[in-house]
Amino acid sequence: MNNFKLEKNINKYLNSKNIKDISINGLQIEGKNKIKNIILIVSINNLIIKKIDLKKFDSIICHHGLFWKKNNKNIIGIKKKIIKKIIKNNINVFCWHLPLDINNKIGNNIELTKKLKIKIYKIWKNKPLIIGISNIKIKKIIKKKFKNYKFIKSKNKNINKIGLCTGSGEKFIEELIIKYNIDTYITGEISEKTICIINYYDINLFLLGHDESEIYGLKKLGIFIKKKFNLHTKLIK
Ligand SMILES: [Zn+2]
DSSP: BBHHHHHHHHHHTTGGGGSSOOOOOEEEEEHHHSSOOEEEEEEOEEEHHHESOGGSSEEEEEEEEOTTTTTOOEEEEEEHHHHHHHTTTTEEEEEEHHHHHOOOTTTTHHHHHHHHHHHEEEEOOSOEEEEEETTTTTTHHHHOOTTEEEEESSSSSSSSSSEEEESGGGGGHHHHHHOOSSSSEESOOOOOOOOOOOOHOOOEEEEOEEEEEEEEHHHHHHHHHHHHOEEEEEEEO
16 A cells, blocks of 8 residues: 555544644655555654564554654654664654544543443543543453553542543543542652642542553554555564
8 A cells, every 4th residue: 555545544544634743643754655564653763663563564653753843853862763774774764642542432531431441421522532431340350451550539429420641631620520520540640749730639540551541542553554555563561
């Protein structure tokens, strides 16, 4: 399949052009025109690039790419090393960030909600945010699926009404507590300032890891590409 054709098709499927994002979505680096073997990774970085045998693939699809609208535009340091290796091997790098988070068919948020068996109560259209209902059993499911998860237990509240945002979803926590009275929040990672909010409102918090929480949408995108375009896809964690 042609690389630009694949970009066009996935842009359309994920409605990328209508979603405002901090990432440059679509084809970030042009490689071979004919695509057969695609590797899927959450974040493109030096460690993962070292792990992949680039001779066996012609394309990389990632969720966190090399180019962001507000990042430095200079190609130096690790970024230079990665780009050099990619261009040398004539690899395409595609990236879909927010369009993959918020997609209601295959997105990271919806897929994580399904994996955790959370009953959906409210989904936002333009934000990577879901409210759902669950119970104490969710702890067991998370323990099984996320080896390095962290749990901060509320002193007085049981797990019932859950707010969920994959990746670093801390900016929504306080709003969800005030407006929707959630007692539990699930996200990838938070910073120190959010610990105060969690303690103040006394809610339960699950931290699954940033990349770990954003694997399921990518996995689904791989399955979609395989079925729809008959291409070989491989997810690497
Ligand atoms: Zn992310």
